[in-house]
Amino acid sequence: MAARVRIPLGVPVTIASVGLTTGVVAEGKRSFWLHQAAEYVVGGALVATGLQSPEPLVPTVIGALIALNTACADGPLGAFRRVSRRLHRVLDWLVLAVAIAASAAPNLDEATRIVMIMIVIVFAVVVWRTDYSPKQPRSVPSNPSRADDLGRQAGRLAGRAAGRARDKWRQSR
Numbered sequence: 001m002a003a004r005v006r007i008p009l010g011v012p013v014t015i016a017s018v019g020l021t022t023g024v025v026a027e028g029k030r031s032f033w034l035h036q037a038a039e040y041v042v043g044g045a046l047v048a049t050g051l052q053s054p055e056p057l058v059p060t061v062i063g064a065l066i067a068l069n070t071a072c073a074d075g076p077l078g079a080f081r082r083v084s085r086r087l088h089r090v091l092d093w094l095v096l097a098v099a100i101a102a103s104a105a106p107n108l109d110e111a112t113r114i115v116m117i118m119i120v121i122v123f124a125v126v127v128w129r130t131d132y133s134p135k136q137p138r139s140v141p142s143n144p145s146r147a148d149d150l151g152r153q154a155g156r157l158a159g160r161a162a163g164r165a166r167d168k169w170r171q172s173r
Contacts, residue, residue: 025131025133030130032075032085032132033077034130035126035132039067039126040077042063042119042123042126044063044067045063046099047059047060047063047067048063049063049112049116049119050062053109058108059108062098062099062102062116065098066095066099069088069091069092075135084134085132085134089132092130102116
């Protein structure tokens with residue numbers, strides 16, 4: 001049974017047996033992959049809101065803009081990975097300003113406007129509480145041959161188990 005250990009934010013965690021170091025996230029901030037996932041949800045929610053409103057153009061375009069901005073970022077959930085995290089941060093604030101201004105559009109009905117404002121508030125919190133620092137390179141394991149040997153042993157073990165299962169199946173027929 002594994003022991004539970006509390007690790008404060010801002011402290012790098014090293015997994016000695018594998019040789020990996022997790023990225024350090026600034027205290028009180030969220031990881032960039034979580035930011036991207038939240039942006040996809042927010043963009044989808046705005047598109048869904050737009051598709052259910054009498055005037056669907058404004059919320060649908062803003063939702064699509066948020067999703068496209070997320071898809072172009074170089075994070076782990078990015079589809080195109082053309083925009084650096086630094087530029088994505090600037091674009092996030094720009095898209096947030098456009099979304100706030102679009103919430104005041106005169107042709108929105110009140111229900112759509114209220115839902116859109118609430119979704120934009122969630123988007124603002126997501127943008128404000130994200131750690132946009134670039135991805136930290138992973139450290140190379142100190143003993144890569146050990147990992148290779150372990151992989152070979154696991155492969156042999158799996159192959160032997162499959163062979164034994166096949167032999168038992170053939171004997172039972």
